Structure formats: structure tokens, C-alpha cells
Amino acid sequence: AQSVTQLDSQVPVFEEAPVELRCNYSSSVSVYLFWYVQYPNQGLQLLLKYLSGSTLVKGINGFEAEFNKSQTSFHLRKPSVHISDTAEYFCAVSDLDNAGNMLTFGGGTRLMVKP
Amino acid sequence: DAGVIQSPRHEVTEMGQEVTLRCKPISGHDYLFWYRQTMMRGLELLIYFNNNVPIDDSGMPEDRFSAKMPNASFSTLKIQPSEPRDSAVYFCASTDTGSRQRQYFGPGTRLTVL
Numbered sequence: 001a002q003s004v005t006q007l008d009s010q011v012p013v014f015e016e017a018p019v020e021l022r023c024n025y026s027s028s029v030s031v032y033l034f035w036y037v038q039y040p041n042q043g044l045q046l047l048l049k050y051l052s053g054s055t056l057v058k059g060i061n062g063f064e065a066e067f068n069k070s071q072t073s074f075h076l077r078k079p080s081v082h083i084s085d086t087a088e089y090f091c092a093v094s095d096l097d098n099a100g101n102m103l104t105f106g107g108g109t110r111l112m113v114k115p
Numbered sequence: 116d117a118g119v120i121q122s123p124r125h126e127v128t129e130m131g132q133e134v135t136l137r138c139k140p141i142s143g144h145d146y147l148f149w150y151r152q153t154m155m156r157g158l159e160l161l162i163y164f165n166n167n168v169p170i171d172d173s174g175m176p177e178d179r180f181s182a183k184m185p186n187a188s189f190s191t192l193k194i195q196p197s198e199p200r201d202s203a204v205y206f207c208a209s210t211d212t213g214s215r216q217r218q219y220f221g222p223g224t225r226l227t228v229l
Contacts, residue, residue: 043220105158
């Protein structure tokens with residue numbers, strides 16, 4: 001069984017400042033990792049994913065995440081945020097043996113970008 | 116592609132009434148998932164189907180909840196009778212093996228039970 005912990009439920013930040021949203025996971029097997037974004041009153045959209053290869057993954061809207069196997073982390077970063085990045089961000093994990101394509105989600109982090 | 120389609124987008128009903136939520140997955144996808152999102156419990160997987168067959172319904176909260184997938188392009192989630200604590204946003208998502216476990220989410224149905 002896997003679990004995902006997003007350590008911060010809310011992250012306030014000023015526009016154009018850098019941001020890091022933290023995600024740690026636990027699993028007894030190798031995993032795929034995902035970040036999804038949910039804008040107000042919308043469904044979840046994929047930001048980026050790590051399947052294999054380079055541990056630094058670039059996604060849409062200038063976001064990137066780094067997979068750190070030893071620390072079982074997959075933190076999301078953006079060097080300069082915009083007001084439009086205000087949303088809820090979910091980290092998710094799926095194990096490589098998961099024939100059912102199931103995802104385990106973290107509790108979410110609400111990013112609040114202030115002018 | 117129109118993406119995953121859910122209807123209705125909003126539903127307000129009274130306690131004790133039957134509620135049916137609908138989902139049309141992306142054409143060609145063979146996995147379909149139902150999730151519930153609340154402030155208290157976050158995003159919970161209720162049930163998922165593969166090739167129209169329910170595979171794991173361990174997340175379905177009670178016998179009041181049931182889900183069906185009569186064909187590859189349609190699924191329903193039914194609550195009978197509904198209760199105020201069922202108020203939540205219900206999401207449907209679909210994927211296929213070739214998507215490497217990326218799930219595509221619908222816009223959700225916001226359910227309010229009075």
C-alpha cells in the first residue's frame with residue numbers, strides 16, 4: 001500500500017516569488033509520481049509526471065519537480081509565480097505493478113498568490 | 116476530443132431522494148474511476164471499472180451508493196437514499212493502459228443534499 005503526504009495545506013506567496021510545494025510518499029515498490037492542479041470549480045489537470053529517467057521533470061506553466069528516491073520526495077517548484085497559479089495542487093503516486101492504474105492522492109496544498 | 120463529460124454539473128436535492136450522477140469517459144479509454152472530494156476527507160476513490168467491470172469498490176461508503184457501467188461510453192453513480200453528509204463534489208476520471216496511468220478528470224458534479 002502507498003501513502004502520500006503533502007506537508008503544507010496552504011502556501012501563501014507573493015506574485016513573482018519562488019514557491020516549493022512539498023510531497024513525500026511511502027511505498028514498498030517502485031512508483032510513478034504525478035502532480036495535478038485543480039483550479040476553482042474545475043476538475044484536476046495533469047501538471048507533470050515522473051515515470052523513469054531524469055529525476056528533474058518539467059511540466060506545464062513553468063512548473064518542475066524533482067524525484068528524490070532516497071528521501072522519497074517529489075517536491076514541486078516554480079521560480080516565479082503568477083496570480084493565475086492560485087489553485088489547489090495534488091501530489092499522487094501509483095506503483096509500477098499497479099495493473100489497475102489506481103492513483104493514491106495526497107491531501108492537497110492550496111497555493112494562494114497575492115499581488 | 117471533448118474530454119470526460121459529467122452531468123449534471125450541479126445537483127441540489129432533499130434528504131431521502133435518489134440521486135444519479137452520470138459520466139461519459141474519453142472514447143477508447145478502458146478504465147473509469149469515481150472519486151468524491153470533500154473539505155474534511157480530501158479526494159477519495161470510490162470505485163473503478165476496467166472494460167465495464169467493477170474491479171475495486173472498497174471505497175464505496177455504504178450500501179446506499181451503487182455504480183454501474185452498462186457500456187464503454189457511460190457510467191452512473193447512484194445514491195439512494197441521499198443524506199446531507201453525501202454533499203460533496205463527485206469526479207469521474209478515465210484512462211487507458213497506454214496513458215501510463217495518467218487519469219483524465221471530468222469537471223465534477225457538485226452535490227448538495229439539504
